[in-house]
Amino acid sequence: MTRDEIIRKYKEYLFPSVSTYFAEPLVTDHASMQYLWDADGKQYLDFFGGIVTISVGHANPKVTDKIIAQTKRLQHASTVLPNEAIVALAEKIAQITPGKLSKSYFTNSGTEANETAVQLARVHTGRYEIVALRHAYAGRSQLAQSITGQNTWRKSLPGAFGVVHAMNPYCYRCPLGKTYPSCDVACANDVEAVIQTTTSGRIAAFMAEPIQGLGGFITPPPEYFKIVVKIVKEYGGLFIADEVQTGWGRTGKKWFGIEHWEVVPDMITAAKSLGNGVPIGATFTTPEIAGSFKGLQISTFGGNPVSCTAARAVIQVIEEENLLENAATTGKYFQDGLRELQNKHALIGDVRGMGLMQAIELVKDRDTKEPAPEATNQFMEECRREGLLIGKGGMVGNVIRLSPPLNISKADVDVALCTMDKAMAAVANKAVAVGA
Numbered sequence: 001m002t003r004d005e006i007i008r009k010y011k012e013y014l015f016p017s018v019s020t021y022f023a024e025p026l027v028t029d030h031a032s033m034q035y036l037w038d039a040d041g042k043q044y045l046d047f048f049g050g051i052v053t054i055s056v057g058h059a060n061p062k063v064t065d066k067i068i069a070q071t072k073r074l075q076h077a078s079t080v081l082p083n084e085a086i087v088a089l090a091e092k093i094a095q096i097t098p099g100k101l102s103k104s105y106f107t108n109s110g111t112e113a114n115e116t117a118v119q120l121a122r123v124h125t126g127r128y129e130i131v132a133l134r135h136a137y138a139g140r141s142q143l144a145q146s147i148t149g150q151n152t153w154r155k156s157l158p159g160a161f162g163v164v165h166a167m168n169p170y171c172y173r174c175p176l177g178k179t180y181p182s183c184d185v186a187c188a189n190d191v192e193a194v195i196q197t198t199t200s201g202r203i204a205a206f207m208a209e210p211i212q213g214l215g216g217f218i219t220p221p222p223e224y225f226k227i228v229v230k231i232v233k234e235y236g237g238l239f240i241a242d243e244v245q246t247g248w249g250r251t252g253k254k255w256f257g258i259e260h261w262e263v264v265p266d267m268i269t270a271a272k273s274l275g276n277g278v279p280i281g282a283t284f285t286t287p288e289i290a291g292s293f294k295g296l297q298i299s300t301f302g303g304n305p306v307s308c309t310a311a312r313a314v315i316q317v318i319e320e321e322n323l324l325e326n327a328a329t330t331g332k333y334f335q336d337g338l339r340e341l342q343n344k345h346a347l348i349g350d351v352r353g354m355g356l357m358q359a360i361e362l363v364k365d366r367d368t369k370e371p372a373p374e375a376t377n378q379f380m381e382e383c384r385r386e387g388l389l390i391g392k393g394g395m396v397g398n399v400i401r402l403s404p405p406l407n408i409s410k411a412d413v414d415v416a417l418c419t420m421d422k423a424m425a426a427v428a429n430k431a432v433a434v435g436a
């Protein structure tokens with residue numbers, strides 16, 4: 001099929017809600033490590049990795065070769081017939097998760113991982129209410145949409161019962177109009193008032209992303225989670241860390257984002273980077289919590305040998321190539337470069353993130369912080385033209401999300417920064433030309 005046929009059929013046969021980036025959709029053809037090629041043969045440096053999912057490079061042969069071998073050997077038999085791939089992965093995960101999270105339940109997506117965690121928290125505590133955060137994204141099932149704190153992604157009505165939302169630690173746009181650190185992290189302390197005034201006081205769990213992903217890589221101050229988790233524990237709730245975007249070394253130095261905040265969750269949910277593009281979801285918890293689910297449960301494809309083989313290989317590559325360290329050092333180098341761009345381009349209101357999870361928030365005016373979603377789209381188009389793929393996020397789509405594979409080099413970062421610099425200048429010039 002030609003590129004145009006693919007675009008036409010995409011529109012004709014898929015739900016219109018399956019939206020695409022760019023005025024003219026980019027039709028993908030193939031990819032290798034940090035590069036992706038479109039149907040016209042144009043090469044791109046991929047700094048979004050299929051939505052924060054390509055962790056060790058597209059079609060990394062160290063992963064792909066094992067996927068091919070496992071596919072030929074055994075692709076599926078379901079969890080009623082154990083195989084080596086699922087236990088090899090679960091055993092490895094038990095070694096690298098924080099605390100006593102030695103039990104795994106495998107599914108197919110982040111949405112299902114979160115569903116599993118919330119259901120288990122309810123069964124374990126005998127309680128129902130969940131505290132989530134504004135600007136969260138938790139997936140597309142009815143429950144996950146109800147945990148999501150962004151109207152753009154909440155379409156099914158009525159939502160699931162028993163979910164309340166606390167303010168998120170969005171320092172650039174503080175929901176309380178305060179400034180860190182003189183705020184004393186008031187948003188964290190307010191979680192107690194949320195529990196007291198919007199729940200029965202007997203909560204099942206607090207669920208949050210260590211850095212909010214789709215919300216725009218919103219990075220909390222270091223004290224935030226310590227304060228909130230203490231409150232949650234006082235009210236008898238479990239703490240579920242949604243690591244769908246932050247897991248597997250993305251934030252640098254540590255396997256999981258929550259480890260930076262020095263609290264140990266009762267459950268972790270994961271997906272995306274764990275499979276490097278192969279569908280997988282997973283929920284990790286303690287033997288005690290996992291043991292409170294007494295009935296039967298099955299996920300037909302959950303923990304299938306091919307996904308588990310891919311995930312085990314991803315973890316091996318991260319370990320062998322010291323990618324936790326690379327994500328930290330290259331991520332720091334990247335953030336420094338983004339701050340230099342911020343000094344040069346007024347459009348960049350904020351730079352934030354950790355490791356290879358970096359974002360810039362675009363604003364029309366640094367004093368008013370009025371979001372600049374149109375300029376964000378133009379910036380993405382310019383980057384595409386120059387051969388760089390980036391993502392976006394934020395409530396109104398004015399945050400650029402940057403999540404390259406963990407094995408990129410500083411030279412790749414230099415190329416990305418140079419392209420972004422050019423693209424920023426082009427967007428600013430166009431704004432001047434139209435008198436904006």
Ligand SMILES: Cc1ncc(COP(=O)(O)O)c(C=O)c1O
Nearest residue numbers: 109110111137138139213244245
């Ligand atoms: C933090 C977070 N949780 C859950 C999900 C849902 O994952 P999935 O799309 O695999 O269902 C996402 C997806 O973007 C996510 O970013």
